[in-house]
Amino acid sequence: MSEQTASNGKVPVSKLDENMRLESVSEDGMRWHSPARPPFRLEGFPWFEYDGVYRRLPKNPRLPIPAAVDALADCTAGGQIRFRTNSKKLALRVRLDGVADMNHMPATGQCSFDCYLEQDGVMRYHSTGRYNHTLSEYETVLISAGDGAMRSVTLYFPLYRGVKEVLVGLEEEAELLPPPPLADDRRILIYGTSITQGGCANRPGMAYPNIMSRRIPLEMVNLGFSGNGKGEPEVAEIISDIPNPAMLVLDYECNCSADKLDETCSGFIRIFRERHPGVPILVVSRIRFAADRFYESSRDLANRRRQILIDNVERCRAAGDDRVYFLDGSTLLGEDHYEECTVDGVHPTDLGFMRMADGLTPVVQRILREAGFPV
Structure with missing residues (x-):
């Protein structure tokens, strides 16, 4: 062990590995x-x-x-x-x-x-x-x-x-x-939780909405609010103010209590639909958490909440709104080793976000094509 390393108990990695050093910005030219x-x-x-x-x-x-x-x-x-x-x-x-x-x-x-x-x-x-x-x-x-x-x-x-x-x-x-034009000037709005916001990606490009933005030629608007995607009607009203939506994705289940989920989901869909008739709405249930593997109570709660979302979508479709869809988020991280795709049993790593994007992208593309978008 070198004297330098031994004296402070820390390895000066930036001095040992040039790839770990910060590059200074040159002002010249x-x-x-x-x-x-x-x-x-x-x-x-x-x-x-x-x-x-x-x-x-x-x-x-x-x-x-x-x-x-x-x-x-x-x-x-x-x-x-x-x-x-x-x-x-x-x-x-x-x-x-x-x-x-x-x-x-x-x-x-x-x-x-x-x-x-x-x-x-x-x-x-x-x-x-x-x-x-x-x-x-x-x-x-x-x-x-x-x-x-x-x-x-x-x-x-x-x-x-x-x-x-x-x-x-x-x-x-x-x-x-200027950059190349997008396929359309309309936007995909994704409302959700810390997972939607990007917790805990190693770098910004690996949040799942950002991964999807490289695959679907429309503007993505990330409306994930960490710990606070609770579906409040006031938030639904403000989001409905955003012009030119191509699609709304609701991925907020795990921040909303089971007692409030039915009320907020139906309310959010109603508020958005009043402002944007015909715009597709995709409701996504949460991904699997590590606790789901070990505890029946966690699995039971997830199943209960998922069914609430399914019931809301089915009621909309039974009433004639065939542009409301459901995606079972428990499938997005895969059937096995899904807990290994997270940092803490809940928030995805880059691997988890890539798997989420791989599962969501074809569903979103299919729905957009049905709505007439060239994606």
């Missing part, structure tokens, strides 16, 4: 751009045009919403910056609303950005912003030595922290162009 202005396309913030803040609900909601939901709306889960460039370098300047503070989710998922680049028409993962996670302001390098090819770029916002400001740094002489 760089120009900084606000993604709030063209040719950038900003997605995932339906009220940005009016409020000018990276927020998932309006800054001043027209109805009173729970304080926790209001606070969580500042988390930028699902936000995307899309553009095309041939810059060989790409960096970010970021100002957060706080520091990393979660005990079972990496700072890269909570507070950082992911970079995806187009290759042969497919968005592929390139890099994640790495920084000193004790800071609330940082600069990070996402591309340091690109090949100069013109490519589409998608940057995913942090999942569990608010972003006060972000600037995109590109080479001064690089071209900056």
